[in-house]
Amino acid sequence: MRSLIHAVVMWTALSSVPCSAQAPLEVFLEAGRARALDLREAELNRELARSQIDEARARWLPSFTASGGYTRNEVDVVVTIPTGATTSTQATITPLDQADLTLQANVPLVDVGAWLTFSASEATADAAGHRARAAEGETDLAVATAYHQVVATRALRDAAVRAREAAEANLARARARQEAQLASELEVARAEAEVARTDQQIADAELQVSLAERNLEVLTGLAPGPERVTLREDALEEPEALDLALVHELAELRASDEDVEAARRARDASWAALAPTISAFARERITNASGFGPSAIWAVGVQASFTLDFLRPAQIGTRERQLELAELRRERTSEAARTRAIEARARLVSAVARARATRAQERSARRARDVAVSRLESQLGTQLDVLTAERDLVQAEGSRIQSEGDLAVARLAYLVRTTGSIAGGAR
Numbered sequence: 265m266r267s268l269i270h271a272v273v274m275w276t277a278l279s280s281v282p283c284s285a286q287a288p289l290e291v292f293l294e295a296g297r298a299r300a301l302d303l304r305e306a307e308l309n310r311e312l313a314r315s316q317i318d319e320a321r322a323r324w325l326p327s328f329t330a331s332g333g334y335t336r337n338e339v340d341v342v343v344t345i346p347t348g349a350t351t352s353t354q355a356t357i358t359p360l361d362q363a364d365l366t367l368q369a370n371v372p373l374v375d376v377g378a379w380l381t382f383s384a385s386e387a388t389a390d391a392a393g394h395r396a397r398a399a400e401g402e403t404d405l406a407v408a409t410a411y412h413q414v415v416a417t418r419a420l421r422d423a424a425v426r427a428r429e430a431a432e433a434n435l436a437r438a439r440a441r442q443e444a445q446l447a448s449e450l451e452v453a454r455a456e457a458e459v460a461r462t463d464q465q466i467a468d469a470e471l472q473v474s475l476a477e478r479n480l481e482v483l484t485g486l487a488p489g490p491e492r493v494t495l496r497e498d499a500l501e502e503p504e505a506l507d508l509a510l511v512h513e514l515a516e517l518r519a520s521d522e523d524v525e526a527a528r529r530a531r532d533a534s535w536a537a538l539a540p541t542i543s544a545f546a547r548e549r550i551t552n553a554s555g556f557g558p559s560a561i562w563a564v565g566v567q568a569s570f571t572l573d574f575l576r577p578a579q580i581g582t583r584e585r586q587l588e589l590a591e592l593r594r595e596r597t598s599e600a601a602r603t604r605a606i607e608a609r610a611r612l613v614s615a616v617a618r619a620r621a622t623r624a625q626e627r628s629a630r631r632a633r634d635v636a637v638s639r640l641e642s643q644l645g646t647q648l649d650v651l652t653a654e655r656d657l658v659q660a661e662g663s664r665i666q667s668e669g670d671l672a673v674a675r676l677a678y679l680v681r682t683t684g685s686i687a688g689g690a691r
Contacts, residue, residue, distance in 0.1 A: 416669030
């Protein structure tokens with residue numbers, strides 16, 4: 265993940281030149297991953313799946329059992345057995361106070377069902393790991409989108425401030441023309457109204473900045489700093505042709521593949537449950553009711569068990585349906601991923617075209633504003649022409665800023681939809 269952070273800062277819309285101290289996107293990404301509930305849930309599901317691997321493994325590992333008991337009998341049963349003409353021995357069949365202790369170790373030798381169940385749990389854990397990586401990519405995209413929204417709204421606010429400065433300059437020019445008896449009070453009033461209108465634009469921009477900053481803070485828990493990002497020229501290049509082979513390497517699709525494999529192994533395990541299981545055992549019994557035998561006796565052996573009931577055939581049918589569902593979900597996930605990738609590329613191509621167009625419109629609007637101001641100063645134009653040109657320039661600059669922000673987000677979304685990472689590499 266560290267390589268992802270560096271790649272984000274150096275590539276396309278994120279590989280930008282900061283106008284202030286720095287653009288610490290990596291800080292917000294790290295904070296977003298630590299805070300995202302969906303990612304935390306995915307991580308917990310992965311840990312749960314790993315625990316289930318240990319649980320499944322325990323089924324075919326050796327086990328040890330110790331059992332003991334105490335019994336108070338109503339009477340004791342003791343048998344006296346003659347051993348000679350004048351000698352005899354006693355054997356306790358049932359003592360008054362009876363104590364028993366049994367120690368037994370079992371070692372599974374052949375249990376195909378347990379082996380396949382363990383294998384299925386491994387596939388389930390792999391699927392959970394892939395889903396955690398997919399959730400990480402979605403979290404990064406959400407944080408990066410919010411980050412660029414902050415940058416864009418701040419740029420719009422700066423544009424509104426510049427528009428107010430232009431309006432104040434126009435007001436000063438109108439007052440100077442009025443003093444020289446070259447302009448009427450109406451021209452001054454229009455200039456004053458334009459200043460008031462730019463104040464409203466600044467207030468609206470401040471609102472958007474506050475909302476964007478709050479959204480980023482909710483996602484990451486961090487207050488945004490004075491970030492400024494300038495789009496690089498190579499970000500205006502159209503993406504290459506979509507390689508759908510990359511889409512098949514996405515974490516969500518690999519998770520679906522593992523789900524199918526886990527369902528297939530679980531189905532095989534249900535069939536294997538019909539086979540006998542073979543295990544070895546070693547047992548030691550200690551008692552004070554040994555009768556004619558020793559008080560401690562051991563035994564070792566091998567045993568096979570076979571069970572046939574109505575449950576196992578029903579389980580086979582259930583596992584077959586689960587496998588079919590997993591295969592259907594994999595197909596649906598694959599189609600959805602392909603659709604998202606195609607849509608992301610189309611949106612990126614559209615965003616590139618819009619960014620190019622808005623840049624050209626801004627250059628044209630700026631030239632028109634300069635011409636209008638020059639004509640006014642030469643007594644060839646009107647103040648209304650200047651005001652109209654200024655408004656067109658502000659609108660064109662705002663469109664350019666928003667389109668560049670949309671382009672940055674579209675390029676990030678394209679990377680996530682095709683590689684699973686905003687760094688541009690499949691994980």
